[in-house]
Amino acid sequence: MSHYKNYEIVEKYKNYNITPESNVVAVFNNELIEVKWGFFPSWLKEMKNSKPLINARIETILEKKTFKTPFQKRRCLIPMSGWYEWSLSNSKKIPYAFYHKSLNPIYVGGIFNNRSDGTTEICILTKSANNDLQSIHERMPVVINKDLINDWFNYDNEPEVLQENLINLDITDINYHRVDVAVNNPKNNNTQLYKEYKEVPF
Secondary structure, X not given: OHHHOOHHHHHHOOOOOOOOOOEEEEEEOOEEEEEEEOEOOHHHHOOOOOOOEOEEEHHHHHHOHHHHHHHHHOEEEEXXXXXXXXXXXXXXXXXXXXXXXXXXXXXXXXXXXEOOOOOEEXXXXXXXXXXXXXXXXXXXXXXXXXXXXXXXXXXXXXXXXHHHHHHOOOOOOEEEEEOOHHHHOOXXXXXXXXXXXXXXXX
């Protein structure tokens, strides 16, 4: 994956608390390109106070008009150090950080649209979480390992076959730990957010 490294653009978009509509980077044809996280289909833009579509379920992606064509023709990878999910405990949402066991970047499957103003919008694909992760959250991003990269960008492959492979993709190299609730506030954005939270005994 070394050919995806572009340290200047990675450094520019370093972010420990990414929110929808943020500028991020995605891989297109072995290049890192600036994009915006979140789809705004024409029907959504017409709705007052609408929010972008940030995730698409891989299980139903070919059944959804908004996502079908992008999945068939416009796929990308989103490099990230990991992601956050929240677990409900005693009516409180407890945040956790998920990351590769090696601490190397992971590459998540995404789809994109090019807008008339020249910008590009992406949507992250999700799937049912693996058994060892379901105790925290029922969904997870579709992590594309290096063995599937060529298949991911090969548009000659049948999309139904690719969809089925991704639905059944077994991700076994993800670790997680609890993090501080400071991550709940998007104004907080620093390396401390990703550190493991440990309760202080009294």
